[in-house]
Amino acid sequence: MIVQTVLLIGLVLFSVLAILLRDLLKSAISLAAASLLLGIIFFRMNAPYAGVFEISVVAGLITVLFILTIALTKAGDEVRESRLVNWVFPLVFVAFIVIDALVMKSLLGKVPALASGPESGAFGDVLWKGRTFDLVGQIAVILAGVFSVLALFRKRDKHD
Amino acid sequence: MIILFVALPLVVAGVLPLVGKVSRRVVPDLLANATLLALFVTAAVAGRSLLADGPVLQQLSWLGEAVNIRLALDGFSLFMLLAVSLVGLAATLFSIDYMEHYGAKANYYALFLVMVAGMNGLVLATDLFSVYLFLEVAAVASYALVAFGLGHDELEAAFKYLMLSVVASAFILAAIAVLFGMTGSLDFTAVAQALRGLDAGAVVGIASAFFLLGFGLKAALIPFHAWLPDAHPSAPAPISAVLSGLLIKVSGVYALTRVFLNVFGLTPALSTVLMTLGAVSMVAAALLALGQKDMKRMLAYSSISQVGYIVLGIGIGTPLGIAGGLFHLFNHALAKGLLFLTSGSVQQATGTRNLDEMGGLAKRMPVTAATNLVGALSIAGVPPLNGFWSKLIIIVALIQAGHPVFAVVAVLVSVLTLWYYLLIQRKAFFGKLNERWAAVKEAPFWMTAATVLLALLCVGIGILFSSTITTWVQPAADALAGGVQAAIGSWGF
Numbered sequence: 001m002i003v004q005t006v007l008l009i010g011l012v013l014f015s016v017l018a019i020l021l022r023d024l025l026k027s028a029i030s031l032a033a034a035s036l037l038l039g040i041i042f043f044r045m046n047a048p049y050a051g052v053f054e055i056s057v058v059a060g061l062i063t064v065l066f067i068l069t070i071a072l073t074k075a076g077d078e079v080r081e082s083r084l085v086n087w088v089f090p091l092v093f094v095a096f097i098v099i100d101a102l103v104m105k106s107l108l109g110k111v112p113a114l115a116s117g118p119e120s121g122a123f124g125d126v127l128w129k130g131r132t133f134d135l136v137g138q139i140a141v142i143l144a145g146v147f148s149v150l151a152l153f154r155k156r157d158k159h160d
Numbered sequence: 161m162i163i164l165f166v167a168l169p170l171v172v173a174g175v176l177p178l179v180g181k182v183s184r185r186v187v188p189d190l191l192a193n194a195t196l197l198a199l200f201v202t203a204a205v206a207g208r209s210l211l212a213d214g215p216v217l218q219q220l221s222w223l224g225e226a227v228n229i230r231l232a233l234d235g236f237s238l239f240m241l242l243a244v245s246l247v248g249l250a251a252t253l254f255s256i257d258y259m260e261h262y263g264a265k266a267n268y269y270a271l272f273l274v275m276v277a278g279m280n281g282l283v284l285a286t287d288l289f290s291v292y293l294f295l296e297v298a299a300v301a302s303y304a305l306v307a308f309g310l311g312h313d314e315l316e317a318a319f320k321y322l323m324l325s326v327v328a329s330a331f332i333l334a335a336i337a338v339l340f341g342m343t344g345s346l347d348f349t350a351v352a353q354a355l356r357g358l359d360a361g362a363v364v365g366i367a368s369a370f371f372l373l374g375f376g377l378k379a380a381l382i383p384f385h386a387w388l389p390d391a392h393p394s395a396p397a398p399i400s401a402v403l404s405g406l407l408i409k410v411s412g413v414y415a416l417t418r419v420f421l422n423v424f425g426l427t428p429a430l431s432t433v434l435m436t437l438g439a440v441s442m443v444a445a446a447l448l449a450l451g452q453k454d455m456k457r458m459l460a461y462s463s464i465s466q467v468g469y470i471v472l473g474i475g476i477g478t479p480l481g482i483a484g485g486l487f488h489l490f491n492h493a494l495a496k497g498l499l500f501l502t503s504g505s506v507q508q509a510t511g512t513r514n515l516d517e518m519g520g521l522a523k524r525m526p527v528t529a530a531t532n533l534v535g536a537l538s539i540a541g542v543p544p545l546n547g548f549w550s551k552l553i554i555i556v557a558l559i560q561a562g563h564p565v566f567a568v569v570a571v572l573v574s575v576l577t578l579w580y581y582l583l584i585q586r587k588a589f590f591g592k593l594n595e596r597w598a599a600v601k602e603a604p605f606w607m608t609a610a611t612v613l614l615a616l617l618c619v620g621i622g623i624l625f626s627s628t629i630t631t632w633v634q635p636a637a638d639a640l641a642g643g644v645q646a647a648i649g650s651w652g653f
Contacts, residue, residue: 075460132220132228135280137293140170144297145275148304150177151267 004044011037019089028066035059161210161412162231164202165280169195170435173273180266192252192269203612211635212396217286230242231284232348235635236486240283240414242632243490246617247405247497248276251398254501254610257603258397258508266395268308273650275301279410280401282461287346288336291418293413295378297333299325302407307394311317317394324387327375335370338363352423368430371419372437379412381471382441385464387583389448392463393456393513397504400456404463405497411491413467417474429494439569441468446576454586455503456512459496462580465573466492466539472570473554475559475641483637484553487629491538491546491621497613498535502528505603505611512597515584520593524600529589531615533562536581538618541574546621546628 014034022026035058042051172195179187181479196441209213210216215234220227252272259265279296285291303325307318340346343354355364373384380388388408393398418433428586442465470492473485505528505543506521507513522529538545549572601610621628 013265107366131289133230133281133285133290134293136166136170136229137290137297140166140274140277140281141293141300143170143173144271144278144300144304145273147173147177147267147271148300151264151271151304152266152307152310154264 004041007041007044010034011041016093020086021032024070027068028063028070030061033061039072161206162216162233162284163220163229165284166277166480167201168198169277169280170271173270176266176270176273177443180264185260185265188269189220189256190264193249193256193265195273196245196249196252197249199276200242200249201282203238203241203245207233207632211235211238211346214585215639221636222245222610230286230537232286233284234639235637236414236418236639237283238489239486239636240410241280243493244276244279244283244406244410247493247614248272249401250497250501250610250614252404253613254401254504254565254607255396255397256606258504258607262308262396267612268305270304271301271308272402275305275407280404282410283414286348287338287607288348288351288423290416292329292332295415296329298411300459302399302403305399306403308396309394309424314394317390321387321391324377324384324634328374328384328515330374332372332374333477335367338367340369342626344573352425355424364424367421368424371416373413375416375419376437377412379408379416379471380464381412381437381467382464383442383620385445387439388464389457389460390437390459392500393454397456397500397507400459400504401500404460404500405493407418408463408467409470409493413470413474413489417640418470421477421482431477434435435472435563435566437474438468438470438475441465442472443468443569444571446573446580449580450576450583452580453515453614454520455506455515455588456500457513458515458580458584459499459503460579461495462577463492465577466496469554469570469573470549473550473557473565476554476563478557478561479637480560481557482640483548483629484557485635486636486640488547488550490633491550491618494614494617494621495535495538495547495552498531498611498618499539500608501611501614502535504533505607508557508607509600509603514585518588518594518597519591520589521597521600522589525565525589525599525602528603528611529574529585531608531611532589534618536585538579538622540578542578544619544622546618546625549622549625549629576590601639603635625647 011034012107014030014037018027018034019028035054039051039055039059042048042054172191176188176191181192184618206314210233215353218231218233220229220231227364232609252269255265255268255272259268262268262314277292278296278301281294281297282291303318303322307314316499336346339351343351344356345354377384377387392404395403402518407442419429426434445461445464445468449458449465452458466488470489471487473481473488476482476485503513505525506518509525510518510521512518535547538547541548543549552571555567556572558564558570603611
């Protein structure tokens with residue numbers, strides 16, 4: 001229980017840091033740390049596949065992409081940012097924690113307990129036999145992403 | 161057979177960029193239009209015979225072995241497939257000439273077809289997670305299409321659209337997670353059955369609120385509308401037509417209707433919320449439209465207002481109200497598609513969207529002016545055009561269900577709508593020809609052909625409205641009304 005609480009507090013802490021830190025690199029690393037903790041929580045809750053994906057994709061791959069992108073941007077391209085977020089976000093965050101503490105406990109009592117257990121069946125089985133239509137959708141999402149990159153980074157000579 | 165609606169556009173989209181290396185224009189044009197035409201013919205001709213024995217639930221097999229792809233086709237989904245393929249076809253026809261100066265046509269069509277596949281997949285999905293997934297497919301493609309011009313405004317609008325749309329998706333996903341946690345299932349029917357045996361009013365209330373927020377953002381209902389007046393005008397004209405005509409309806413109205421009528425069941429409280437949201441959108445967006453100088457921006461506000469009519473009609477929950485709402489959805493898809501296309505013709509000919517700079521264009525672009533008039537009168541609800549009948553049905557349904565105040569509001573907004581459309585018509589097309597446009601010519605052949613096709617449909621459906629309703633709208637409304645019958649008001653709303 002104590003380990004779980006520490007993990008959850010760490011998760012929230014690093015998520016908040018990821019939003020508040022002004023240095024993009026530090027922010028990306030905080031996000032990676034947060035998702036690493038989330039991955040561990042998944043493992044502890046008997047969801048190893050979710051944990052593996054969380055750690056490998058979100059903590060690993062996406063962080064690498066973020067850091068690569070940050071490395072490719074030029075220093076000195078200062079963008080004026082609104083300072084609003086510095087005090088709006090903590091306000092909203094505190095309000096959320098208060099509401100969470102007041103409401104969630106009674107709400108969770110109303111959710112019926114589902115039969116749970118370690119994920120059964122081989123992963124391929126779950127994906128292929130259970131959620132095949134999602135694969136079609138995933139192919140479509142990837143296609144959409146690739147075509148978007150092609151379209152948005154094309155040579156602009158014709159239009160301009 | 162049914163999987164064709166998702167698979168065909170996806171496969172063609174995958175091939176298009178490769179084909180684009182060989183032929184930059186002709187083959188992509190042909191492939192994209194042929195695909196949409198094939199989908200339209202399938203929906204219009206084969207679809208109804210498939211449904212002869214009631215809704216179809218299809219389990220796919222791959223090389224003789226059953227795979228877990230389940231698609232459902234009922235009156236409502238067939239109706240949406242028809243609307244998607246019809247307006248999509250008009251948009252691709254229009255694109256043949258219009259997208260010429262943007263470049264990267266193959267890539268454009270590929271994104272377009274992925275968006276169509278996403279909308280079709282959403283319409284055919286049988287479970288909540290697939291709805292979310294295909295919602296994202298259509299949305300990701302549409303972000304890139306809004307930014308396709310690569311200008312400053314386009315990129316800014318696409319970014320704003322992306323940010324608000326992601327918030328919507330997050331709420332939808334959260335609602336799905338809550339439902340899955342409660343019922344242990346994602347399937348529409350299984351969730352609906354499980355919910356009936358469950359006493360969890362507060363949690364259902366939270367899931368409903370999240371869905372309402374998410375789908376409300378996607379449908380751009382007021383107060384969730386901020387992204388639409390930027391995103392829709394910035395896109396290339398055929399994309400504006402598809403976004404306003406189809407995407408907000410499929411990923412907003414269709415998904416909302418499916419979830420609330422077929423899964424949750426429409427409770428009286430929910431009905432009031434939907435009707436109020438619809439009425440507020442109708443009135444506020446019509447007033448906002450009046451003040452616009454940008455032609456496409458005015459049309460975008462008009463879309464919000466008309467989505468208000470659709471949600472108001474469906475929100476009544478009576479069979480007549482649902483039929484009226486759905487019929488208006490179809491009519492608005494045709495007419496708003498048409499108006500965005502004509503605005504594209506005008507923008508391409510004059511280089512401006514500012515209504516104050518136009519004037520007298522009817523003398524130079526008679527076909528565009530005439531088709532624009534048909535679209536405008538149709539949306540404003542002038543008889544005998546199609547929009548008149550759908551608005552009439554909604555108003556009659558409101559009076560029958562005992563909501564005379566809403567009925568009066570609907571009539572008044574109709575007058576407002578006519579007002580701002582006549583403003584467009586007068587400022588852009590009628591009056592003295594502005595000297596600057598002396599050399600303007602009528603739009604190229606395919607652009608005119610697409611607008612004439614939609615205008616003829618607006619007139620034709622207006623005249624043959626009763627047979628359109630019996631063959632297409634009624635089966636769709638029946639598929640939904642069943643869900644209302646099964647509604648239970650015991651969730652403590």
